[in-house]
Amino acid sequence: MPGATLSRWTMSYFAAACLFLVIGQGIMVAGYGYPFADVDAPETLALVHVLAIGWLGLLMVGALLQFVPVLVAAPLRGGRLALPVLLLLVSGLLLLVGGFGTMADLGELSPAMLPLGALLLVTGFGLAAAMLAATLVAARPLPLPARFVGLGLLALVATVLIGAVFALVLSGTVASDFATTLLIHGVPSHAALGLGGWLTLTAVGVSYRLLPMFMLAPEEARGTSRLVWWAGSAALALVVGRITWLVLDDSAAQGPLAFAALLAGIATLLYCADVIRLFRERRRKAVELNIRASYAAFVALFLSVVLFIVPGARAAAGEGGAALVYLFVFGWLTGLGLAQLYKIVPFLTWLECYGSVLGRVAVPRVQDLVRERRSSLWFCLYYGAVAAATGALFAESALWFRAALLLQLIATVGLIAELVRARMLSSVAEPLRFPIGAPRPHLFLPIARQQE
Amino acid sequence: MTEATNETVCGAIRDALRMIIDPELGRNIVDLGLIYDVSVDDGGIAHVTMTTTTRGCPASEYLKEAVRNCVWYVPGVEYAEVRLTYEPAWTPEMMAN
Numbered sequence: 001m002p003g004a005t006l007s008r009w010t011m012s013y014f015a016a017a018c019l020f021l022v023i024g025q026g027i028m029v030a031g032y033g034y035p036f037a038d039v040d041a042p043e044t045l046a047l048v049h050v051l052a053i054g055w056l057g058l059l060m061v062g063a064l065l066q067f068v069p070v071l072v073a074a075p076l077r078g079g080r081l082a083l084p085v086l087l088l089l090v091s092g093l094l095l096l097v098g099g100f101g102t103m104a105d106l107g108e109l110s111p112a113m114l115p116l117g118a119l120l121l122v123t124g125f126g127l128a129a130a131m132l133a134a135t136l137v138a139a140r141p142l143p144l145p146a147r148f149v150g151l152g153l154l155a156l157v158a159t160v161l162i163g164a165v166f167a168l169v170l171s172g173t174v175a176s177d178f179a180t181t182l183l184i185h186g187v188p189s190h191a192a193l194g195l196g197g198w199l200t201l202t203a204v205g206v207s208y209r210l211l212p213m214f215m216l217a218p219e220e221a222r223g224t225s226r227l228v229w230w231a232g233s234a235a236l237a238l239v240v241g242r243i244t245w246l247v248l249d250d251s252a253a254q255g256p257l258a259f260a261a262l263l264a265g266i267a268t269l270l271y272c273a274d275v276i277r278l279f280r281e282r283r284r285k286a287v288e289l290n291i292r293a294s295y296a297a298f299v300a301l302f303l304s305v306v307l308f309i310v311p312g313a314r315a316a317a318g319e320g321g322a323a324l325v326y327l328f329v330f331g332w333l334t335g336l337g338l339a340q341l342y343k344i345v346p347f348l349t350w351l352e353c354y355g356s357v358l359g360r361v362a363v364p365r366v367q368d369l370v371r372e373r374r375s376s377l378w379f380c381l382y383y384g385a386v387a388a389a390t391g392a393l394f395a396e397s398a399l400w401f402r403a404a405l406l407l408q409l410i411a412t413v414g415l416i417a418e419l420v421r422a423r424m425l426s427s428v429a430e431p432l433r434f435p436i437g438a439p440r441p442h443l444f445l446p447i448a449r450q451q452e
Numbered sequence: 453m454t455e456a457t458n459e460t461v462c463g464a465i466r467d468a469l470r471m472i473i474d475p476e477l478g479r480n481i482v483d484l485g486l487i488y489d490v491s492v493d494d495g496g497i498a499h500v501t502m503t504t505t506t507r508g509c510p511a512s513e514y515l516k517e518a519v520r521n522c523v524w525y526v527p528g529v530e531y532a533e534v535r536l537t538y539e540p541a542w543t544p545e546m547m548a549n
Contacts (some may be wrong), residue, residue: 005510005513006510066510069508070506070508070509070510071508073507073508076506113487210497211474213505213506214476216477216505216544227508274539283544284477284544347475347476348474348510351475351510351511351514354475355511355514356514356517358472358475358514358515358517358518359471359472359518359519359520359522360518360521360522362471362502363473365473365475365476365478366475366476366478367478
């Protein structure tokens, strides 16, 4: 068959990612990390990596294992590595967090945890990038969405390698001047490559394919979409170039980063214009909840990037523009992630359960696996809490921030519960729920081997 | 089989295929315009040419298999051959109103 089959371990990636999202938000509600500690405090570093690797990283890798074959209409290469990669990433993250715990003097932890965790993460993300890149390379020439993913994978590799150098320096394993300079000056580039390069460019690419699919909008690549790719590529090249510059001259200026931010702003404006056009040109007039929730994430993307470029707004956003980074991570990346999970989980569950009996018995629609009215309340609470938490960071009110976070955590747990209900087919009317011959899906373990 | 009989079987096949829905859109694949061609030769061998809304969709193989199973049970069909194509690519304009 030309194209994609079901990815066996994607649901396990999603389950682990959701767990880390709950843990990360729970840690913040408990008062750990920024703004209760400095931006560069070990507690903050641990929290940031739980969210960036545990939640967003696992979510994105799991989604790409399923959707890169869809983007290029070709089978995934090296699919057997999916489980080892998941184990490497989870164990690497736990060691990394333990290593940050060592830095914060939290109990008797081995100093080797930080470099060992970095090694496992480099191996895990390296294998994931290799699987996905091999799939893309074999399917050239690539459609535009897949080219975004290719760019995102390059940014992933750069992010992980820089992070590994940081881990070696912080643990005292390496003490070279270059590595120390990179640690002192390279943290903004590391964050920009991870959040802007890897996670955002990849999400943008996948959305250029999924939005037309779900809304029945025209799929052909527009000039503005190509400009988004070129602006993203140029911004990525500037950030990587600055890191190279740091190796040669440790007084490297901030100019390239500022210009990269400007390019990111232009790319964001063009991308937002594209998603508005897709919405207007859709043939499917009924707009499902996953689409409505995705557009709320686009608003967060627009606001966070545009305000980040305005010097006054960034200065008011706290240390390192923390309030805007928060809006970017939870409004844009997490909001979009939850919105797409709300579609992908029922869709994959439907295929798993009803795909093999289609044509023989009556089956429900994918939409019958969810209850939108209740879920829309969770999404409203989620985005409202993100807005309130962002406002509290601007106002430097730790108390209000924590209160908003608690609501955000409640909404997240509510949405995850809806995903669990979809997996258990709880919303499907009884005559259609378990037709004869239909396999019952496991909560997060893989589907049967013959469907791989 | 006479030409008239073949036409009758083709019609029966199209009717039978209406029980198969596209899981995402929730409409049957005939009204969605996903069935490009149906023919039956004198030996009762049915040929169905179909597509899916998206190239590379994970549901493609399930839909193709569902069509094969469904056509096989239509009276007058001895064997069913299903071909998946993306030439031309499906567009929303192909849906029946």
